[in-house]
Amino acid sequence: MSIVSRFFSYFVVFSNDYFSSCACIPDESNLRPTCWRLLLNCLPPERKGWSAFLSSHRKLYDDLVQEFVVHWETCTNEEGSNTADHPLSAEPTSPWCQYFKDNEVLLQINKDVRRLRPEMSFFQRATDYPCKIMTENGAVPLSDRVRAIILPEEHLKTNRSGANSLVEVMRKSNDEQYPILPFGQEAHWQVVERILFIYSKLNPGVKYVQGMNEIVGPIYYVFASDANVEWRKHAEADSYFCFQNLMSEIIDNFIKTLDRSTVGIERQMNQLYALLHRVDPALYDFMANVQELRPQYFAFRCSVSSLSSSLGIFNILDVICLWDTLIADPCRFSMLLYVALAMLVYERCSYLFQLTVLTVFFITD
Known part of the structure; x- marks a missing residue:
């Protein structure tokens, strides 16, 4: 244990004086993930309350994934006789109506997270800890949902010479840059995509605005690179709540x-x-x-x-x-x-x- 880490371990309550010392955190200390959680109100100041706080928030995030990702996939895959549940239904209460509205937001999120930190390979690599709620329920990543949107629609674009080209060309180039992983695996950028999608669902007045991917990216990178394996396993959930807390302070800039x-x-x-x-x-x-x-x-x-x-x-x-x-x-x-x-x-x-x-x-x- 480094001297800085040993010093950190003696803190029982983290005060404002401690927070002000976080302005330049030594990389070798591995304190940054914990400090950021404290600074972004994803941990209470009292150390004794950490375990219960993290457990409740991580459970809440699992519930959000279940509700907004897994549940919606189940609803759209079910075969029912209700006319309102038909994909062609014009009923505003139809799950499909909301599904198609969500897809508009998801398309923009998907485009932006694919471009996240192109100069480094981290976000293109597979995470060691894919979302359990997704794998246990047999749910596919949101990026698969985007891929299913683009191909059937077969949008056509006309270039200056009048020739038509399928958006499938663009989709193909994306897939070549980011290979499709086997079921049960997901890349880090797909995790960030899910974080942003859930945020958009919980904040319908704002949804998603270009630039949010640049804000959540560093948070997730720090948490997913944590040397503490037990905390690294929960990088997605903790990143979501830190991002949500941070956005609550700067949200006016996006409205x-x-x-x-x-x-x-x-x-x-x-x-x-x-x-x-x-x-x-x-x-x-x-x-x-x-x-x-x-x-x-x-x-x-x-x-x-x-x-x-x-x-x-x-x-x-x-x-x-x-x-x-x-x-x-x-x-x-x-x-x-x-x-x-x-x-x-x-x-x-x-x-x-x-x-x-x-x-x-x-x-x-």
């Missing part, structure tokens, strides 16, 4: 109707532009006047990207170190605008700066 409010994303992005004007007037002039870029079109992506490695500026280890500081901050994400500001200034001298802004910040799908 479109609040964009122009005092708590909305546009106000914060305008604050970023004001900071940029003060720190780097030349860069501000280039972006605001020459390029006529409005901050809400790129700054939120920039802020979210500072929590990830999607821009290539930070590798995953840098991102995790940054997260240590952000989530240990008593004001939580008050410094996030300054991180985004630093990213803009850092890129100003790059030959690819204009290309980065135009392609990474604007071209989304």
Whole structure:
């Protein structure tokens, strides 16, 4: 046991003073998974309450998987005589009606989680601890549900020459990049997909917004890499609740109707532009006047990207170190605008700066 780990073991109650010391956690101490659970309110401060707290929350997550994934698959596979339960039924109370609405959200989640951390192989590898509720009930991963959606629909796309091409080509390329695993196995990205889908079901007002995958990704990576096997087994459930707690603090940024409010994303992005004007007037002039870029079109992506490695500026280890500081901050994400500001200034001298802004910040799908 390292000196840091030994020191950690003496804590009975974790106070705010302890939390403030988590701003830079030594990698070799293996304290990060526990610290993040504490900081994101997925563990109570009193150590004696950990076991009961974790057991109840992990049981609750199993119930959520049963209700929103396993149960729905069972409902749609059952052969019943009820007209409302027919796939072609127009009844709003039909399970199939909700099923097709869910598929619209699931398609976007699936697309984003497949692209999660492409520079590293972790998310493409099979987890050692696939979800027991899924395997025990013979349920297939949500990605199989997406694959079943795309092929039968046989959507056609028309290119500039007028020729038609099947979306199946795109599906095939995805399958080649992420091989289909045998039944009972699942890749880490499929676990993240399930976390985000369940979150969307429990938060119908928000559902899923692009960028959430970049937030849950580092949390799951840290928990699924825990040296403590007993805790690593429950990386999915613990990641879900940490993600849910974190989203409760920043959810206003993802609600479109609040964009122009005092708590909305546009106000914060305008604050970023004001900071940029003060720190780097030349860069501000280039972006605001020459390029006529409005901050809400790129700054939120920039802020979210500072929590990830999607821009290539930070590798995953840098991102995790940054997260240590952000989530240990008593004001939580008050410094996030300054991180985004630093990213803009850092890129100003790059030959690819204009290309980065135009392609990474604007071209989304």
